[in-house]
Amino acid sequence: MMITFKNILTAFLLTGIFSLHPSLNKGPLSYLHYLVYGNHVNLSVKDVDSNRLSIKWSCNNDQSSCKELVIIENGKLINEIPFEAGDQQIAVYYNDRLVGVLKQFKAQKKQAHHYSFRVSSDEDHINFSGEISGPSPSVFSRSISKKDILLANL
Numbered sequence: 184m185m186i187t188f189k190n191i192l193t194a195f196l197l198t199g200i201f202s203l204h205p206s207l208n209k210g211p212l213s214y215l216h217y218l219v220y221g222n223h224v225n226l227s228v229k230d231v232d233s234n235r236l237s238i239k240w241s242c243n244n245d246q247s248s249c250k251e252l253v254i255i256e257n258g259k260l261i262n263e264i265p266f267e268a269g270d271q272q273i274a275v276y277y278n279d280r281l282v283g284v285l286k287q288f289k290a291q292k293k294q295a296h297h298y299s300f301r302v303s304s305d306e307d308h309i310n311f312s313g314e315i316s317g318p319s320p321s322v323f324s325r326s327i328s329k330k331d332i333l334l335a336n337l
Contacts, residue, residue: 217293222264229303233258235278240264242271268292275311280332283311283325294318
């Protein structure tokens with residue numbers, strides 16, 4: 184009797200662990216991922232001043248009034264990305280200049296996503312790449328001239 188109980192418990196535990204694998208964050212398991220992981224934001228900067236970096240989230244949703252929310256200010260996470268359904272966008276600014284926008288449509292409010300932003304610099308450009316992983320994925324990358332950033336702030 185005890186061996187049967189251990190086998191059932193082991194099977195239940197392994198099923199739970201495997202159902203939390205990121206590749207299974209869709210369909211009915213999406214709500215489980217939402218409960219366990221929530222939204223995760225990762226910011227990577229290279230050869231740029233993170234104090235000049237800000238990221239803002241906004242949405243367009245018929246059922247709630249979404250306002251623009253600052254997620255990252257001066258390179259530091261200050262707010263979590265909200266759980267809202269509908270059209271959403273995340274705008275990335277460097278030195279108060281828009282360097283990229285990630286757009287997303289979420290069919291359900293309670294879906295967990297991983298938001299990854301990379302901002303780097305070379306001799307002439309600020310480079311941005313962003314990716315949203317989860318049930319409603321999105322990818323965007325762009326390079327903007329450093330001269331354009333300097334001219335915009337004059």
